[in-house]
Amino acid sequence: MPGHRLDPIDRKILAELQADGRMTNVELAKRVGISAPPCLRRVRTLEDSGYIRGYHADVDSRELGFEVQVFAMVGLVSQAEADLSAFEGRCREWPLVRECHMLNGEVDFILKCVAPDLSTFQTFLTEELLKADNVASVKTSLVIRGAKDTPGVPFEVLEERLSRDA
Amino acid sequence: MPGHRLDPIDRKILAELQADGRMTNVELAKRVGISAPPCLRRVRTLEDSGYIRGYHADVDSRELGFEVQVFAMVGLVSQAEADLSAFEGRCREWPLVRECHMLNGEVDFILKCVAPDLSTFQTFLTEELLKADNVASVKTSLVIRGAKDTPGVPFEVLEERLSRDA
DNA sequence: CGTGAAACCGTCGCCCC
DNA sequence: GGGGCGACGGTTTCACG
Numbered sequence: 001m002p003g004h005r006l007d008p009i010d011r012k013i014l015a016e017l018q019a020d021g022r023m024t025n026v027e028l029a030k031r032v033g034i035s036a037p038p039c040l041r042r043v044r045t046l047e048d049s050g051y052i053r054g055y056h057a058d059v060d061s062r063e064l065g066f067e068v069q070v071f072a073m074v075g076l077v078s079q080a081e082a083d084l085s086a087f088e089g090r091c092r093e094w095p096l097v098r099e100c101h102m103l104n105g106e107v108d109f110i111l112k113c114v115a116p117d118l119s120t121f122q123t124f125l126t127e128e129l130l131k132a133d134n135v136a137s138v139k140t141s142l143v144i145r146g147a148k149d150t151p152g153v154p155f156e157v158l159e160e161r162l163s164r165d166a
Numbered sequence: 167m168p169g170h171r172l173d174p175i176d177r178k179i180l181a182e183l184q185a186d187g188r189m190t191n192v193e194l195a196k197r198v199g200i201s202a203p204p205c206l207r208r209v210r211t212l213e214d215s216g217y218i219r220g221y222h223a224d225v226d227s228r229e230l231g232f233e234v235q236v237f238a239m240v241g242l243v244s245q246a247e248a249d250l251s252a253f254e255g256r257c258r259e260w261p262l263v264r265e266c267h268m269l270n271g272e273v274d275f276i277l278k279c280v281a282p283d284l285s286t287f288q289t290f291l292t293e294e295l296l297k298a299d300n301v302a303s304v305k306t307s308l309v310i311r312g313a314k315d316t317p318g319v320p321f322e323v324l325e326e327r328l329s330r331d332a
Numbered sequence: 333c334g335t336g337a338a339a340c341c342g343t344c345g346c347c348c349c
Numbered sequence: 350g351g352g353g354c355g356a357c358g359g360t361t362t363c364a365c366g
Contacts, residue, residue: 040343051229056224058219064180144270152227152264202360
């Protein structure tokens with residue numbers, strides 16, 4: 001249900017499951033201060049209403065052999081809606097592209113890519129991305145090192161804002 | 167090559183837990199073709215050795231009230247290592263900054279930020295980021311819409327590469 | 333890596349406010 | 350409406366072969 005506001009217990013549940021997605025329900029219930037059955041009911045409701053999209057193990061991509069991470073700024077020839085959608089669809093099919101966001105300003109899209117090595121990425125760049133329909137320009141920036149990569153959302157900011165508005 | 171210490175069962179475990187981090191151990195064991203106890207031992211080993219950094223619920227930030235997502239390109243005055251580290255440390259303390267990557271090329275850092283609304287972000291931009299020590303320039307791009315945001319790593323690419331090298 | 337057993341947990345029905 | 354209690358079945362997690 002859109003617009004349904006969450007109470008403080010729901011927000012605590014989301015914050016706890018974001019921090020540790022494998023927490024048992026009894027541990028979660030203890031932390032949010034209710035007993036297990038109603039806690040599980042709340043979690044199911046949050047899942048069904050879309051607040052929780054899923055649960056994922058956070059895998060270390062570098063240790064697994066993905067040593068290259070690249071941001072690519074893409075400009076298109078045509079910005080007609082059908083052409084934007086077509087490009088987005090292509091991005092969804094490329095496994096090396098992990099994120100694709102449409103931006104305002106001079107560039108049309110930003111892509112976050114990973115690859116096992118530079119030559120794999122360059123093959124993708126020259127053979128796939130640059131040859132794709134409607135692509136006018138691509139500027140790539142290699143990630144030299146990662147300084148912060150926090151999954152999820154800052155609940156502290158949300159709580160602060162809610163208490164300020166109250 | 168990294169990833170070589172992992173056998174096919176370990177890689178299957180990682181792929182399954184990345185797709186569904188709350189999968190029960192018995193279900194996971196069934197999918198990878200071994201019984202539950204050794205499967206759990208493998209998972210613990212993968213956690214301890216850093217291949218699995220953690221488990222997180224994937225929370226819908228927009229539905230929670232974070233309606234603004236921004237990429238910020240930051241140029242610094244000094245690129246001396248101490249100054250780079252100092253800036254990275256500041257990014258880690260800003261809750262609105264979810265990711266901070268050091269790049270090659272004309273810009274020094276790319277930041278991915280979220281905020282409840284534009285005015286919250288603009289306050290952060292003008293009062294925090296632009297006033298921070300050593301910051302020379304900041305160019306921001308608002309995310310108009312997200313087209314793809316896949317957590318994790320493309321295991322398909324890894325498997326293809328391993329079989330090609332074999 | 334597999335088997336068995338014990339402790340724990342997820343889940344349901346029912347009762348309460 | 351949401352929260353608590355109790356019980357059943359499945360799961361986690363040992364020790365051992």
